[in-house]
Amino acid sequence: MNEILLPVAIVAGIGLLAGLGLAVASIVMAVPKDEKAEAVLELLPGANCGACGYSGCSGYAKALAHGEAKPGLCSPGGAAVAQAVSEVLGVSGEVELQAAVVRCVGGCAAAPRTVAYEGMQTCAAAALTAGGLSGCRYGCLGFGDCARVCEYGAISLKDGLAAVDPARCKGCSLCVKACPKGLIRLTPLKEQAAVQCSSRDKGAATVKACQTGCIGCGKCVRACPRGAIRVEDFHAAVDPAQCTACGACVSACPRGCITLFTASPR
Amino acid sequence: MMVNLVSIFLAAILTENYVLNQFLGICPFLGVSKKVDTALGMSVAVTFVMVLATAVTWPLYTYLLVPNGLEYLETILFILVIAALVQFVETVLKKYIPALYNALGVYLPLITTNCAVLGVTMLVIERGQSDPSFGYMESLVNAFGAGIGFLVAMLLFAGIRERLERCDIPKSLRGLPITLVSASLVAVSFLGFQGLVDGLLG
Numbered sequence: 001m002n003e004i005l006l007p008v009a010i011v012a013g014i015g016l017l018a019g020l021g022l023a024v025a026s027i028v029m030a031v032p033k034d035e036k037a038e039a040v041l042e043l044l045p046g047a048n049c050g051a052c053g054y055s056g057c058s059g060y061a062k063a064l065a066h067g068e069a070k071p072g073l074c075s076p077g078g079a080a081v082a083q084a085v086s087e088v089l090g091v092s093g094e095v096e097l098q099a100a101v102v103r104c105v106g107g108c109a110a111a112p113r114t115v116a117y118e119g120m121q122t123c124a125a126a127a128l129t130a131g132g133l134s135g136c137r138y139g140c141l142g143f144g145d146c147a148r149v150c151e152y153g154a155i156s157l158k159d160g161l162a163a164v165d166p167a168r169c170k171g172c173s174l175c176v177k178a179c180p181k182g183l184i185r186l187t188p189l190k191e192q193a194a195v196q197c198s199s200r201d202k203g204a205a206t207v208k209a210c211q212t213g214c215i216g217c218g219k220c221v222r223a224c225p226r227g228a229i230r231v232e233d234f235h236a237a238v239d240p241a242q243c244t245a246c247g248a249c250v251s252a253c254p255r256g257c258i259t260l261f262t263a264s265p266r
Numbered sequence: 267m268m269v270n271l272v273s274i275f276l277a278a279i280l281t282e283n284y285v286l287n288q289f290l291g292i293c294p295f296l297g298v299s300k301k302v303d304t305a306l307g308m309s310v311a312v313t314f315v316m317v318l319a320t321a322v323t324w325p326l327y328t329y330l331l332v333p334n335g336l337e338y339l340e341t342i343l344f345i346l347v348i349a350a351l352v353q354f355v356e357t358v359l360k361k362y363i364p365a366l367y368n369a370l371g372v373y374l375p376l377i378t379t380n381c382a383v384l385g386v387t388m389l390v391i392e393r394g395q396s397d398p399s400f401g402y403m404e405s406l407v408n409a410f411g412a413g414i415g416f417l418v419a420m421l422l423f424a425g426i427r428e429r430l431e432r433c434d435i436p437k438s439l440r441g442l443p444i445t446l447v448s449a450s451l452v453a454v455s456f457l458g459f460q461g462l463v464d465g466l467l468g
Contacts, residue, residue, distance in 0.1 A: 006334060011339060011343060011346070014326075014343060014347065015346055019350075022350060022354060025358070026357055029358060029361035029362075031360055031361055031364075
């Protein structure tokens with residue numbers, strides 16, 4: 001009898017001990033779950049794009065729950081998410097929506113290719129080897145690194161030139177990081193004029209390289225009734241905060257590189 | 267004494283490698299070896315659990331099972347103890363070392379049923395029976411060496427697999443077949459260490 005009972009007692013005893021130990025441990029060492037952060041995380045889109053500046057959605061949710069971050073930093077979520085998050089947290093949230101703009105309109109037709117590039121078909125590789133494929137070393141390379149990283153299909157390639165569809169863009173800034181030429185910038189989502197050229201070359205050099213490049217002539221500066229445009233390094237730039245999208249600069253530009261950025265609400 | 271321990275440690279890594287010579291723990295070896303960093307995380311967790319499990323099961327066997335003549339309970343009791351231990355370690359890590367928990371967390375439950383861990387605890391006792399000088403300290407060193415050996419095998423294989431990804435492999439061999447072929451080649455290459463440790467320290 002004993003030779004059955006003893007092993008049973010030993011195995012059962014150790015099992016019971018281990019079970020009780022684990023139960024006690026799970027109670028004593030329970031990690032308090034941050035319910036607020038979990039609730040916020042549920043509301044966030046879960047794209048983990050990092051546009052908010054935190055390490056993914058869970059990082060942002062944690063910061064929100066601890067009051068270290070403001071609602072509305074989530075570009076992909078937009079106004080709806082900001083609203084919902086503010087309700088959970090009990091604070092008011094203002095959102096500034098942003099969209100990406102490619103600041104180059106010099107496609108194959110405007111800026112003819114001067115380099116026969118047959119290497120890896122990515123912008124990053126082309127930028128390393130040839131610097132640029134046309135005479136302009138600032139321009140879009142047209143291999144679509146930005147379009148590949150875009151999770152919303154907002155970037156299209158046409159004629160060796162990338163263009164962002166503001167209606168689809170969520171302002172997550174993945175394309176901004178992907179562009180080796182630094183051509184893509186985020187801009188507040190409102191109607192405004194945008195200089196779609198990044199060339200810092202002198203006017204004469206730009207004229208040679210590209211039909212639509214900004215030469216820094218300053219006609220737009222004089223045309224602008226609000227003084228929203230400045231020319232630096234042979235290159236005009238519009239301050240989105242002051243621009244009223246009147247269109248005076250667009251018609252004044254002899255190069256056709258200023259376009260009106262039409263924004264439709266998401 | 268010290269030389270003996272060093273030779274046990276080296277032998278556990280090279281000549282008696284648990285994965286490549288004794289073919290234990292093949293499931294994580296094939297399953298979690300796609301990337302070097304996950305392989306590293308898994309191996310560190312396995313090493314940790316191996317040492318801990320041996321530290322607990324050895325006294326349990328020697329001072330509880332042997333005096334009562336219940337050596338046949340070894341397998342079931344060891345599984346029980348290892349499973350409970352892994353759970354406990356997970357809870358403790360979650361509470362006190364969240365960074366380590368985040369790094370190892372996914373792998374810890376996987377180790378519960380890792381045959382290499384059970385293999386180490388049982389083989390260590392088997393060896394102690396045939397060689398009375400192989401005691402508690404030697405067992406712990408052997409377990410640690412086995413873990414490091416597991417790490418070496420995992421890292422080697424993960425490195426190979428990362429390169430395989432970029433190779434032009436015939437269609438019929440893609441995926442698991444080429445993985446198994448390369449695993450066997452790595453195992454064969456480890457046969458080359460035979461006699462190395464004895465030659466070095468003996």
